[in-house]
Amino acid sequence: MEERPSLIAPVATAIVVVAAWWFLVPLLGINPRYLPSLSTVVADGLSIRSDLVAGFWRTFVETALGFLVGSLIGFAVGVVFAYIPILERAFLPILVAAQTIPVIAFGAIVVIWFGNTILAKVVIAFYLSFFPVTVATIRGLETVDRDRENLMRSFGASGRQIFLKLALPTALPLIMVGLKIGVSFSLAGAIVGEFFGDTVGLGVLLIQALYFEQVPRIWVLIVACAILGTIPYALLVLVERRWVWWRAE
Amino acid sequence: MNLLPVTVALAGLLALWELAIALFRVPGFVLPRPLDIATAVMENPGLYASGMLLTALEAIGGFAAGAALGFGLAVLMVLFRPLERALVPIAIAISSVPSIAFIPLALVWFGLGPVSKVAMAALAVVFVVLLNTLNGLKRPDREAINLLRSFGAGRLGILWRLQLPAAMPAVVTGLRVGLARSTIAVIVAEMLGAYAGIGQIIYQATVQVDALHVWAGVAVATAGSLLLNAVLVAVDRRLVWWS
Secondary structure, three states, rough: OOOOOOOOHHHHHHHHHHHHHHHHHHOOOOOOOOOHHHHHHHHHHHHHHHHHHHHHHHHHHHHHHHHHHHHHHHHHHHHHHHHHHHHHHHHHHHHHHHOOOOOHHHHHHHHHHHHHOHHHHHHHHHHHHHHHHHHHHHHHHHHHOOOHHHHHHHHHHHHHHHHHHHHHHHHHHHHHHHHHHHHHHHHHHHHHHHHHOOOOHHHHHHHHHOOOHHHEEEHHHHHHHHHHHHHHHHHHHOOOOOOHHOOOO | OOOOOHHHHHHHHHHHHHHHHHHHHHOOOOOOHHHHHHHHHHHHHHHHHHHHHHOOOOOHHHHHHHHHHHHHHHHHHHHHHHHHHHHHHHHHHHOEEEEEEEHHHHHHOOOOOOOHHHHHHHHHHHHHHHHHHHHHHHHHHHHHHHHHOOOOHHHHHHHHHHHHHHHHHHHHHHHHHHHHHHHHHHHHHHHHHOOOOOHHHHHHHHHOHHHHHHHHHHHHHHHHHHHHHHHHHHHHHHHOOOO
């Protein structure tokens, strides 16, 4: 097992960065247009706390719904493709190529289809997490050792048993990687969906802060996005440590 | 690789697309026909070509700057370990923020011109390349390093002869992920504020609820990104043949 990284260095770095941002920035007279001091940012965040909480919750719901549906369907499609070779050969290259193109631009089409509704953001978050989870599932199931599969079969294991006791455990570490990529894509998709227009959400607040060039507010929202991105990621890491602690082969 | 199944699948998807429009009488503003999209691009090739060219140049410029910065920082961190302990937590913290959240800041700082797009492309790639390079440089095991040291190799010699070659496959992975992220960052930044570029073309069409030209813009962005990626893959294969 890999040793747990020491927490001292990250914590020390965090303290230094926060202290420098709070005290050094005003002291050095850095133009607040570029970097306002942390006290200004915190004060601005408190002044819009109800909008901030509402926006945070809305964007979180969009991300979570899209990610849940996207990863479930992505997993199911991945399993089907992995077990039907002709489908895999036909669609895996397309799915892989889809990861190199800005699929987020298709969000514009989704917005035209569904308007400025919460559904549009969920759909964008959905398909953005679908691609990496599908590819990770196919890749994970591909790594299953044929000899072990044959061994289990020769002892009379059913297809279902082989899947649950051998294939799935082998694939899970890679699937977890896909899920982590998927959840960060989902969040990005939800925010970009909000850029096209809505009334609630972190993306909406970002656009408003941009139009009025409110730099402290932009920083408030960057921190909010960071927290929103870290929560589901951290949850996945916890799930991984607790239930998927073995490594990919 | 056998291209037949992929070709059949793509043809099948296109046929399904046409069939759905014919069967369900889908209006063009919901789902235009593939041929109409191609025609829309060909009716105004200059607009789409110049938009995509600008987007590609911004993405490549930022990608190159960000990748060089990330690679350089990783090498420095391996040579001076305290730097790694101090900066890696910051790098992980910044990279946990979805990079598109920085777009408004980039636009306020650098204006609506290409500089803000280049900065966003660099931001989107720098940490992926930094963390991947760092992992790659640490890949050679102690024994290999000790062997070189016992033959009198210095720190730079070990870096040059052992660690850098061993790191290149991981660097290449970082570059590929990074290029996709750079293109995305540039296109989304152009949607939010730009004078030109394929993202701005898509955004204008979206605002006018002009589905045909949204599809045209997205199709050009897709083709352009596939081309960029193919170039990167070809360059990688030539330079890093041992992975």
